[in-house]
Amino acid sequence: MKDAAGRYLLINRRYEELFGINRQQIAGKTDHDVFPKDTADAFRANDLTVIRGGRPMDLEEIVPQQDGTHIYISTKFPIRDAEGNIYAVCGMSTDITDRKKMEQDLRAAREELEHRVLERTADLAKANEDLQRQIEERERMEADLRKERDFINTVLNTVSAPVVVIDATARIIRFNRACERITGYSAPEVEGRMLWFLIPPEQRADVKRVLEKLAAGTIPGAYENYWMAKDGARRLISWSNAAV
Numbered sequence: 501m502k503d504a505a506g507r508y509l510l511i512n513r514r515y516e517e518l519f520g521i522n523r524q525q526i527a528g529k530t531d532h533d534v535f536p537k538d539t540a541d542a543f544r545a546n547d548l549t550v551i552r553g554g555r556p557m558d559l560e561e562i563v564p565q566q567d568g569t570h571i572y573i574s575t576k577f578p579i580r581d582a583e584g585n586i587y588a589v590c591g592m593s594t595d596i597t598d599r600k601k602m603e604q605d606l607r608a609a610r611e612e613l614e615h616r617v618l619e620r621t622a623d624l625a626k627a628n629e630d631l632q633r634q635i636e637e638r639e640r641m642e643a644d645l646r647k648e649r650d651f652i653n654t655v656l657n658t659v660s661a662p663v664v665v666i667d668a669t670a671r672i673i674r675f676n677r678a679c680e681r682i683t684g685y686s687a688p689e690v691e692g693r694m695l696w697f698l699i700p701p702e703q704r705a706d707v708k709r710v711l712e713k714l715a716a717g718t719i720p721g722a723y724e725n726y727w728m729a730k731d732g733a734r735r736l737i738s739w740s741n742a743a744v
Contacts, residue, residue, distance in 0.1 A: 501579070501590040504551060506530045506544050509588060518565060520706070541565060547589045550576045555587065561593070570597045663735065670695040670711060684730030698727045700734065 501510040508526045516522050519534065528531075531540035539562070546559045549679050556577035572593040578587040650704040656663050656676040665674035671694055675687040683690075683698065690698075698706050703725045710723055 501588055502530075502547060503588050504586060506547060520566075536564060546574070546576060550578055550589050551586050554578055570595055571600045572596065608623075662739075664695070666695050666711075668715065670708075682729065682735050683727055700726050700728055 502508050507528050511523050550557050556681055559574050561572045561574050573596050574591045574593040576591040578586040579590055581587050581732040662675040662678040662682055664679055668670055672690050675690050696704050722740050724738045729735050
């Protein structure tokens with residue numbers, strides 16, 4: 501408790517323990533006799549605020565102690581004489597240092613979390629943009645492939661020469677309209693089947709040798725063999741080949 505001029509009138513035992521001074525030593529002294537100037541100025545400003553306001557107030561105060569700086573919530577209230585005049589200010593303080601540190605730690609953790617969320621959001625946004633570009637590029641490539649496929653289909657189906665495309669195992673994967681006209685088979689009937697059902701049994705070994713040379717990189721010249729049509733007739737085919 502201090503008078504209106506800021507001189508100490510009374511302190512409790514806890515105050516004596518914290519600041520190493522007893523009530524006889526501090527009596528009549530001000531905060532400027534006990535604390536650093538900045539701290540004493542802040543205490544005096546708070547006391548004057550209570551005196552001018554004439555009512556109790558809760559104020560946060562920073563106090564240097566032997567083990568470091570502490571933060572207190574001080575409830576200060578004016579004391580009046582019989583005439584109602586304020587002659588002193590009394591304060592009761594609660595150490596909230598640990599609570600303030602916890603609040604600071606929580607705030608720092610929240611800021612760190614928000615920072616990480618922003619970073620993650622930015623990473624996800626970039627990944628989404630990259631994925632969108634990849635999707636668009638793939639769609640363009642697929643569109644180009646469809647155009648090329650449609651063009652090839654148009655060419656294959658308009659030429660008068662029979663064109664058959666087989667894979668490395670001699671499985672038919674393309675069969676143009678000229679082939680359909682010659683054999684009587686439709687493309688859906690033959691695509692996926694082995695080539696050999698079109699070749700007479702006695703010529704299959706020769707055709708296999710030609711295909712083996714083709715697979716080895718030797719491109720045979722013109723070649724003739726029969727195809728067996730759907731109606732059982734044989735059609736003599738003169739053909740050339742190429743590896744794709």
